[in-house]
Amino acid sequence: MYRKHLPSAPSILIILMGALGDVARGLCIVSHIKNHRPKSKISWLVEPKWAEVVRFHPAIYRLIVFNRPRGLPAVKDLYRELSEENFDITLDLQRHFKSGFFSILSRAKRRVGFHRRNAKEFNWLMNNEHIDYSPGGLSKLDLYIRFTRHLGLPEPKSLDFGFSSLDIAAVRPHISAQLTESFVAVVMGSSWDSKDWVFEGYRQLVESILESGEIGVVLLGDRSQTEPAEQLTRIIRHPKLVDLVGKTSLLELTAILxxxxxxxxxxxxxxxxxxxxxxxxxxxxxPTDPTLTAPYGSEHLVVQVKPECSPCYKRKCPIPDRWCMRQIEAGVVKAKIDQALLTSTCERFDTV
Structure with a gap:
């Protein structure tokens, strides 16, 4: 039950410091709030690694960066910066002890967090309002929308994450010049070793995409994937294969995508x-569950070979060679890409 609805011009702090996927999904609630409360001032507390993409959102009033590696001095700096704003409401989307502590530091009268049974590390004790309990099976995106529902806003008809004006030609013209007119972005690697696909799968997939000669491939990823990306480009020598692994900022990566x-x-x-x-x-x-974390709008494009041990949510696979990822065949992935390409072609044609 709502304690009270959102005032006409609230000052709101959103606490969502990471990880990247959570931050990316959470951006939609900024647009949703601004659509219904145009005079609201929305600040966002984030860690430095993801600050660039949050800063780009045109509706963010103030970006507050918690520089965690600095330790206690960073907490003192954060307290000082939070004290400069008089927040009406804090939305704690992180649900850990640290975010709950920062929620208290915000001094907002209304501090909204997750339900006690969905929170972690006693986070629920540090917030004085809570969204409804979720028994499981909901994506983070759905959970974040529950925060706006708690504030009395209607269900969003569509989601806007704030990237409508993003253009790689404007962000980084040099990179834009390397891209072919039509290309598939291939993301190599993740933050979990157990989630990573095998090199041979990437090789077969990239070769099959480039085979027609009509569409290019751009390799993306962080510096940890530099070596396999370079190996891939050495094996597959093709003018439409561009290696940008470890060579882009987060915002540039977003623009390329x-x-x-x-x-x-x-x-x-x-x-x-x-x-x-x-x-x-x-x-x-x-090792993870697509019903919870499949990307927004692409739930139908999941490829998964599901053994009995999945989802295990283990960062390191106890079975040699990441069995569940090794079983994913390049041909099956290519078929899904063809499906996605056909859909995107139809959508672009419809907009002409």
Missing amino acids: KAARTAVGPDSGPGHLAGAVKTPYVSLFG
């Missing part, structure tokens, strides 16, 4: 960025 016809990769943050920029994303699932 937006420019792509479709994208493919493991269950990871870039997949949710693709969902936020409305690019179809073929997601490769093993």
Whole structure:
């Protein structure tokens, strides 16, 4: 039950510091609140690694960065910065002890968090309002929308993540010049070793995409994937294969995903960025559950070979060679990409 609805011009703090996929999905509630309360001032507390994409959202009034590596001095700086604003409401989307503590530091009269049975590390004790209990089976996106429902806002008819003006040609013209007119973005690797697809799968997939000569491939990922990406480009020498692994900022990566016809990769943050920029994303699932974390708008593009041990949610697979990911065949992934390409072609044709 709502304690009271949202005033006409509230000052709101959103606490969602990471991970990337969570931050990307959470951006939609900023647009939803602003659509119904245009005079609201929305601040966002985030860690430095993801600040760039939050800063880009045109409806963010103030970005507050918690520089966690600095330790206690960072907490003191954060307290000082939070004290500069008089927040009416804090939305704690993180549900951990740290976010709950920062919720208290915000001094907002209304501090909204997760239900006691969905929160962790006594987070619920530090917030004085809570969204309804979720018995499970809901994605983070659905859970975040519950916060706006708690504030009395109607269900959103569509979701806007704030990237409508993002253009790679404006963000980084040099990178834009390397891209072919039509390309598939291939995301290599994730933050979990157990989620990563095998090198041979990537090789077969990239070769099959480039085979027609009509569409290019852009390799994306962080620096940890530099070596396999370079190995891939050495094996597959093709003018339409572009290696940008470890060579882009987070916002540039987002812009490239937006420019792509479709994208493919493991269950990871870039997949949710693709969902936020409305690019179809073929997601490769093993140790995690696609009903909870499939990218927005691409739930039908999941590829998964589901053994009895899945989902295990283990960062390191106890079975040699990541069995569940190794069983994913390049041909099956390519078929999903073809499906996504056909859909994106029809959508572009419809808009002409």
